[in-house]
Each structure stands twice: as structure tokens, then as C-alpha cells.
Amino acid sequence: MSNEAAKDDIVLRPSVRSTTDSGFTLVELVIMIVILGILSVVAAPKFINLKSDAHRSVLHGMKGAVSSANQLVYSKASLQGKERQAVADVQLGADIGSAVLTYGHIPSALPMALKGSTSNQDSVDSGTKVYASITQILALDAEHLKDESSVVTRQWGIFIHGTDRFVNFVPRGFSVDSGCHLQYSGINAEGDAVIFELIDSGC
Template sequence: MQKNQQKNKNKGFTLIELIIVIVILGILAVVAAPRFINVSSDAKIAALKGMGGAITSASQLVYAKAIVQGVDNLATGFVDLDGDGVTDIETRFGYPSGSRENGVSKVMDSSFITEWTWSTNFARTRFYLTTAAIGGRSNVYVNFTHISPTNCYLIYDRATSLGASPSIEYVTSGC
């Protein structure tokens, strides 16, 4: 009979054991939560840098086409990307221009239109880009004032002289 009573006593946890487990889980949550929150910021920055890499690669391909077509040394030129005889993209010294209609936005794939929000400055020398989720719009050209407050965007500066290549700058303080 004592063996049966002893077996019944060992079932379950005491209140103190449960409280200790809850406290340990709380401490882990406080320590781990900021790291998980930071993952969102890191993902936004990675998306921008990934797009920056894609733009750089596309710009290099356009430049190669510009060399073949003999327009790599022109301050303003046009490149036929698909060989159909129709100019597809505006270039500056062989690289895509900052134009929102005919420049760098034309070298991106079809998902670019729905997943990104873009703008240019008035001189169309700079192209601003953020994700549609951050910018609040997709498939829409917006004024820079809609992108700049996000503090999470990239800037494409077109080539400004012969021999110079475009540059990409990242603003990530708000990501």
C-alpha cells in the first residue's frame, strides 16, 4: 500500500517548479525577441541589396550591348536589348539612365512592376527605389517625397561621364 501512495505523489509538477519554468521562458523571450524583431529589418535591407545587385548586373549587361551597338561613348543613347530593331532603353555613356520610363526600370524583370515603388529626381539623374510594401504602392511611379520618409530605399546614380559607371547608395536607417 505504501508503494501505491508513493507513486501518486510523484505525478505532476509543483507550483514552484511551474513558476521557475515560466520565469525562465520569460527571460528567454526578453532576450530573444529583439533578435527576431531585427530579422525583419535585416530582411528589408537584404531585399534592397539584392535589388541593388540585380540593377548592377543588368547595368553591366546593358553596357555590353551598348559597346556592341557602338553607343557606349554617347552622353545620351538608346540600346536595343532584344534585337528587334526597336530601342528599348535610354542610356548615359552606355549605362541605363535614371529615367523612370526608359531607364533603369526597363531592365528589371516583370516582378519589378508589382513589388517595387520608384521615383526619380527632377533632372532624372537619380533613381530612387523601395519595396512596394514599404512604399505603400506597387506598379506606380511616385514623387520622391513618398519614398524618402521611409528611410529604407536605394539610390541609383546614372553614369555622369565617359568611363564612369553608375553607383548605388543605400539608405537603411528606417528599415
């Protein structure tokens, strides 16, 4: 092959090197890392707050459910003339059965003086009856918590403070000690009012 033919071959041969190299430079990568870091710092608290707000909403939902249920059971107790009784077994309906109420409301405790005994066994029995009434009236998938450090594995946990006469409704994944629960005090004496307290510092 002559020198001229070799030159023509060189001129006509396309360039092997591409002019459109892809990829990021070191400066571009550093800028992207800085932007992602800023976004994560700004966005992370928002997601954490959303989770806490969701837990608080669940507690508010339980408060609404207990309030509505109290109105319904009070009307049932009134129809049966038992709304003024300190402890009464009230028929709620053929498909529901009966439940123990205090002054026509969902109980948070059964007054021991009315039971005629202050023994430890009666206290346990009282807590069991309160738990049974709550779960039956509210149709809850709940577990009876034995202490304040027990973590709830079902939809709800119910911890009954018999001597203090209030009940804690604890959502799944928390314990009473976690500080994310609804505290309910029913009517334990004539003239009392139902009291709700939202404990949400640990939500």
C-alpha cells in the same frame, strides 16, 4: 457479514488514492514563467535583427542586379556605337526590345537640356521613360511611385528624383520615407561614375 469478514474486505481492497499525482506546483509555474520571460527578452531582438538583415540582403541583391545589368547593356551599346551618347535608344535583343540608356548605362534621369525643353510635361515624360527602361532591362515586377510616402504593394517600387538625377529602389511594404531603399545614380554626364547608396536605417 461478520466483523472478521469486513476486516479482510478492507485489507484486500486496493487504495482508491493514486500516489502519482500530476501537475505543477505554484513555485514550478513561477520558475517556468521567469525562464520563458528571459528567453523572450534574449530571443526577440535576434528575430528582429534577422528580419532587418533580410531586408538589407534584398537591397544588396538589387545592387548586384543593377551592376550586372549595367555591364550587359553597356556591351550592347558599345556594339551599336552608342556608349558615348548622352541619351540613346539601344536594341537589347529580339525578345527584349530596346531601352533608353544614358552613356551606355541604365538611366536614373534623362538630362532635360538634351531634350531641348524644361517644361513640366517633359519632366513627367522623362520619368516615365526612365521607369520603362529600368523595368524592361531588369525585368522587375515594379510600380512607379508618385511620391515618397507611397507604400510599395508589388515586389519593388521605383521612385525617380528627376531633378536630383537619382532613383530609389524600394522593396515591398516600405516607402521612400521608411528609410529602407537602394539609391542609384546613373551616368548623367561624361566622366560620371555610377553611384549606389544603401539607405537601411528603417529596415
